[in-house]
Amino acid sequence: MRIIFLVFLSLLSLAGNAQDIHLTILDKSSGRPVPDVLVKSSDDQKTTDLNGVVILDASRKISYVLSHVSYIASIYKTNDSLEDTVYLEPSSLALNEIVVQGFGSQKPLVDQPAAISHVSKKALARFDETSLVDAFNTVPGIRMEERAPNSYRISIRGSSLRAPFGVRNVKVYWNGIPYTAPDGTTALNLLDFSNISQADIIKGPAGSIYGAGNGGVIRLKSDLSDVQGGKASAEFMGGAFGTIRYRMGLQQSIKNGGMSASYVRQKSDGFRDQSASDRKVFQWGSSWNTSSNNTLNFSILYTDLYYELPGALTAEQMAEDRTQARPGSEDKNASITQKALFTGLNYDYSLGQHWDAETSGYVTTSDFDNPFNTDYKKESQFGYGGRTRFTYKNNLSDNVTIEWISGAEYQFSKTTADNFGNVGGKADTLRFSDDLFVQQYFLFTQAELGLPGDFYLTAGISQNNLKYDINRKVDVSTGLAYDRSRDFDPVWVPRITLLKKLTADQSVRAAVSYGFSPPTIDEVRTNEGSLNLDLEAEKGTNYELGYRASFWNKRVNTDITFFYFKLDQTITTYTNPVGVVLFRNAGETDQKGVEFNINYDLIKQSTGVVNQLSLQHSYTGHFFKFKNYRQGEDDYSGNDLTGVAPNTLANTLDLNTSFGFYMNLTHQFVDEVPLNDENTVYQEKYNLVSSRIGWRRLLSTHWELEVYGGIQNLFDEQYSRGNDLNPYGQRYYQPALGRNGFACLKLAFNY
Missing domain, CATH: 2.60.40.1120 (Carboxypeptidase-like, regulatory domain)
Structure with a gap:
């Protein structure tokens, strides 16, 4: 007992x-x-x-x-x-709560000394989740186009003028790793929507620490956040014109970190003839906290992409049947097939009390096939590169702080490019064959001083170097083999900004920056075989004023920027009689603009039926003119800059409820767009209205469910989502989808 x-x-x-x-x-x-x-x-x-x-x-x-x-x-x-x-923190944040990385370490948006827009995961998922186009087009100063399914180009302040396809004149980083190729092109279509959880967009010249590119910088990030336990997810979406998308994902915590893997397939029959697409993407990512202040991220991305190119139409062909392809596109099997592997590493580490550093590197390979109406191009590419930066932070006195950043970036690529004739969609006789070598690197340094009176002075500069080597192995037209090179003179790119904090929730800034953007290898080496080595880099100076503020208990946020960009040697496109896109310098342009965004929460609460009811308005005024531009006897000085809408507007409404129901409504207005340098042809102005309605809920502690559906282009507007500029044969228009719907089911199991 x-x-x-x-x-x-x-x-x-x-x-x-x-x-x-x-x-x-x-x-x-x-x-x-x-x-x-x-x-x-x-x-x-x-x-x-x-x-x-x-x-x-x-x-x-x-x-x-x-x-x-x-x-x-x-x-x-x-x-x-x-x-x-x-x-x-609510998913709808005030400006002093949104933390972004712009020209230095991460800090609240209201403290950033630059024109930066943050696109959150919630903002990206307001549409059908098949692309970034609609989400990016709600951001002031940004215009994303889709000339054919999976054929994207991004314009930041008119920077897409020289991009008949692909993303140029804009620098892109993915998970802190350089993603733009060393010649300045970015294959954004190799990324699936699910590979991006948020984006920070820097508008205007950012060369002081990011190198070449007058358009700006886009920092994309995947969701590699901490994972506790595991999560398996699956989703299926169906839409108009044979659109099918499914995704399978797995997340798992491991010691001091976590990993995630996903496979996505997205295919469509297309709105037009010869516009089908099929993309398969596998991503694997992992993150390790090697110590309390050190984090190592590793990513692998493999993409198998195929999409058809319907080609541009004349106004008469549009009126006859806007779903038809350009005559000859189907017979020639105009399309792109690309398989690419991208492997990247990013290491963020501490070097003591005042120092920290970040180092990243990548290796990439790609195979590219492009039968087109005029020829057939095959390319294989191998590239590598990396970036490192060191940051020092300290107090110089009781009233003065310093954040000093220095580093370097290096990239190299080798491309074997062969151009053939196209007979029935098959590669015929070899016309010319090249080995293309591109090497670019830059060194940068920047200092930000926190001064008495809540003033912050930022000054930075980079030295940029670029070289092209073209080894012409075969040229049937001349029978010669030869080497050509273009070594651009080193360019110093400075930037200086003064920011004043008016209150904890308000700031005003003034900035002056210099930018340059050299021609890409595709602009120097054309599909007809000529080498345009005399093409000059675009160069210009940007002046900018900005104001950010939060009001009404942080429920109203506003951001406004005025800028004037004086650009010299502007590169524009034109098409020769056989349909080959060529490039030329167009003298000087004056680019004046205003970008304005305001969002406010009419309802914002954690209890009650309605948790959030918010509105957002984004306006872009781009008033761009040719200043000094002559072509032969034609004088285009004073004309509107080709391809830029003077006014765009986006309005959004978001509703979230406590029982899981939500609704997103979007209206976008685009003003008329000049399609040729003469300003004799315009795309008419148009309005787009889209909606998404859904329900998401935790069914239990293990199961999550989301169901949503919606309609895009509700009023069936007839417009082009991307146009051909200065084309031969009056083929300006790339018709976009009419009214279309979509529906999706997502299911996740937490274990």
């Missing part, structure tokens, strides 16, 4: 020591409790009650992921406190 009594006392003692953590989760903006938050560890899952409370085991020191459809996910680590409180 004595032994039994002692055992009983021991059990009572253990029961008395067993304690729980009462964790309360509140809305950071309102301080109200947030119910239905999923609290998930590697082996446990719970949800908060109506008071925002969840009970956790205090005996285990582990990490939990806190997630809710209306809030940004957060990590909570248990400690010795038995009563604890966590504040979640």
Whole structure:
């Protein structure tokens, strides 16, 4: 009996020591409790009650992921406190709560000394999730076009003028790794929508730390956030014109990090003849916290892409049948097949109390086949490169701080390019064959001083170097083999900005920056075989004023920028009589503009039926003119710059409810666009209205469900989503989809 009594006392003692953590989760903006938050560890899952409370085991020191459809996910680590409180940030944030990386370390958007727009995961997912086009077109100053399915080009402040296809004059980074090729082109269509969780877009010359590119910089990021336990997900979407998309994904926590893998296939029959597409993408990513301040990320991306090219139509052909392909496109099997592998590494590490650094590198290979109406091109490419930067932060005195950044970036590529005749969509006789070598590198340094009176002075400069080597192995027309090269003189690119914090929620800034953008290898080496080595780089100076502010308890956010960009040696396109796109310098252009964005939350609360009701208005005014531009006896000085709409407007409405129902409405207006330098042909102005309605819910602590559907181009506007500029034969128009719908089912299991 004595032994039994002692055992009983021991059990009572253990029961008395067993304690729980009462964790309360509140809305950071309102301080109200947030119910239905999923609290998930590697082996446990719970949800908060109506008071925002969840009970956790205090005996285990582990990490939990806190997630809710209306809030940004957060990590909570248990400690010795038995009563604890966590504040979640709503997914709709004020400017001083949105943290982005622009010209230095991460800091709130209101403190950024540049024209930067942040596109969140929520903003990207307002449409059908097949591309970035519609989401990017709600951002002031940005215009993304899709001339054919999976054929994208991005214009930042009119920078797409020289891009008959592909993304040029804009520098792109993916997970901190240089993604733009060394010659300045970016194959954005190799990325699936699911490979991008957010984007930070720097508008205007950013060469002080990012190198060449007058358009700007786009920093894309995948979701490599902390994972607790595991998650398996699947989704299926169907839409008009035979559109099918499915995705399978897996996330798994591992020691000091996590990994994720996904496979996506997206295919469509196309709105027009000869416009089918099929893309298969596999991504694998992992993240390790090698120490408390060091993080290593590794990514692999493999893409198998095929899409047909319907070609541009004349106005008469558009009126006859806007779904037809350009005559000859089907017979020639005009299309692109590309298989590409991209492997990248990014390491963010600390070097002591005041120093930290980031180093990234990549290796890429690609095979490219392009039968076209005029020829057949085959390319294989191999490239590598990397970037490193070192950052020093310290207080120089009680009133002066410094953040100094220095580093370098290097890229190299070799491309074997063969051009053939095209007979029935098959490669015929070889016309010419080249080995193309591109090498570019730049060094950069920048200092930001925090001065008395809440002034911040930023000054940076880079030295840029670029060289093309073209080894012409075969040229049937001349029978000669020869080497040509173009070594651009080193270019110094400075930038200086002064920012004044008016209050914690308001800032005003002034900036002057110099930019340059050399021609790409595709602009120097044309598909007809000529080498345009005399093509000059675009160069110009940009002047900018900006203001950012949050009002009404941070429920109203506004961002306005005025700029004047004086550009010299502007590169524009034209088409010769056989249909080959060529390039030429067009003298000087004056580019004046205003970009304005305001968003406000009419309702923003964690309790009640409606959690959020918000509106956003984005306006772009781009008033661009040729200043000094003559071609032979033709004088285009004073004409509107080709391919740029003077006015665009985007209006959005978002509704989120406590029971999971949500609605997104979008209106986009695009003004008339001049399609030739003479300003005699315009695309007419148009309005697009789109909607998405859905329901998402945690069915249990393990299962998540989302169902959504929508309509795009609700009023069946007839317009071009991308046009051909200065074409031969009056073939200006690339008709876009009419009214179309979509529906999707997403299911996830947390384990």
